[in-house]
Amino acid sequence: xxxxxxxxxxxxxxxxxxxxxxxxxxxxxxxxxxxxxxxxxxxxxxxxxxxxxxxxxxxxxxxxxxxxxxxxxxxxxxxxxxxxxxxxxxxxxxxxxxxxxxxxxxxxxxxxx
Amino acid sequence: xxxxxxxxxxxxxxxxxxxxxxxxxxxxxxxxxxxxxxxxxxxxxxxxxxxxxxxxxxxxxxxxxxxxxxxxxxxxxxxxxxxxxxxxxxxxxxxxxxxxxxxxxxxxxxxx
Numbered sequence: 001x002x003x004x005x006x007x008x009x010x011x012x013x014x015x016x017x018x019x020x021x022x023x024x025x026x027x028x029x030x031x032x033x034x035x036x037x038x039x040x041x042x043x044x045x046x047x048x049x050x051x052x053x054x055x056x057x058x059x060x061x062x063x064x065x066x067x068x069x070x071x072x073x074x075x076x077x078x079x080x081x082x083x084x085x086x087x088x089x090x091x092x093x094x095x096x097x098x099x100x101x102x103x104x105x106x107x108x109x110x111x112x113x
Numbered sequence: 114x115x116x117x118x119x120x121x122x123x124x125x126x127x128x129x130x131x132x133x134x135x136x137x138x139x140x141x142x143x144x145x146x147x148x149x150x151x152x153x154x155x156x157x158x159x160x161x162x163x164x165x166x167x168x169x170x171x172x173x174x175x176x177x178x179x180x181x182x183x184x185x186x187x188x189x190x191x192x193x194x195x196x197x198x199x200x201x202x203x204x205x206x207x208x209x210x211x212x213x214x215x216x217x218x219x220x221x222x223x224x225x
Contacts, residue, residue, distance in 0.1 A: 004156070031211065042218075043157065043202065048211035056211045091156050100145045100206055102213060104156035 002026045004105035006092050012111045013082055021077045021108045023092030032075045033093040033102060034067065036060075043091070049075065082112045116140045117205050119216035127224050132190040134219050136203030139184065143205040147213065148177060148188045151200045160201075161188070190221075198223045 005024045013019050025032050034046040047057045049067055066078045075094075079086055089109050093102040118137045126132045136146075144165040149157035163170040163177045163186065170177050176189045190197055203216040 006156075033211070035213075043204075043213075043215040045212040045214070050211075058212065093156075101147060101159050101162055103159055104149075106154075106156045 004092055004094055004103055006105040006108050008108060009106065010109045012113065015084060015112055016081050019079050019082055019110065021090050023075045023105055024073050025075055025092065025094030026103060028096065029094035030097040031095045034077045035091045035093060036088040037091065038088045084112050086110060087112045117203055117214050117216040119203055119219050121219050123220040125222045125224055126193050128195060129192045132193045132197065132221055134188040134201050134221065136186050136216055137184060138205055140207065142207045144208045145206040146179060146186050147204045149202045149204060151202060157202055193223045195223050195225055197221060
């Protein structure tokens, strides 16, 4: 069964550094998402992406964040200058155009020191 | 943001019995609801969903019930199995939105 994959599984970075989290969505899916979960808190929506542009974003997704689909398979989340409070699990998700179910990847644990 | 609430942080159920997980919501613009299961260090796994035009959806051992007037949904798992032990999240999608709003989760433990 096709799955969403994410790399790396764990990323440690210093405050102020840029990080890029990578995702390969399920191949015939058209909508792509990033969510995050800070330890002990809810899963929170960051951004959705469709037809090569952002279709929706949350108030968390400020100018420090950007997303890109650089080729036909990868979907990336960039954080330009990481802060301590960016430490979280980041989940990528995707869905087909014909249904609303979002399928999640295993996540990247980002630790900012 | 308390639009989706799961008031029971944990639930223990004997193997073979029914597990009932509950979820309440406040936003009347939600039109699609999903249940996800999550193991530690893994991403949420989609289980079952229901549109707001229905009141029940069944898939194998999993049934979701929606009571729109009460803004309440529940997930029934029958019979419960040890592999069902996980954290279960309720999520909701608003009409015309892409974002899913998640509840805080209920940790289900199946006792052999």
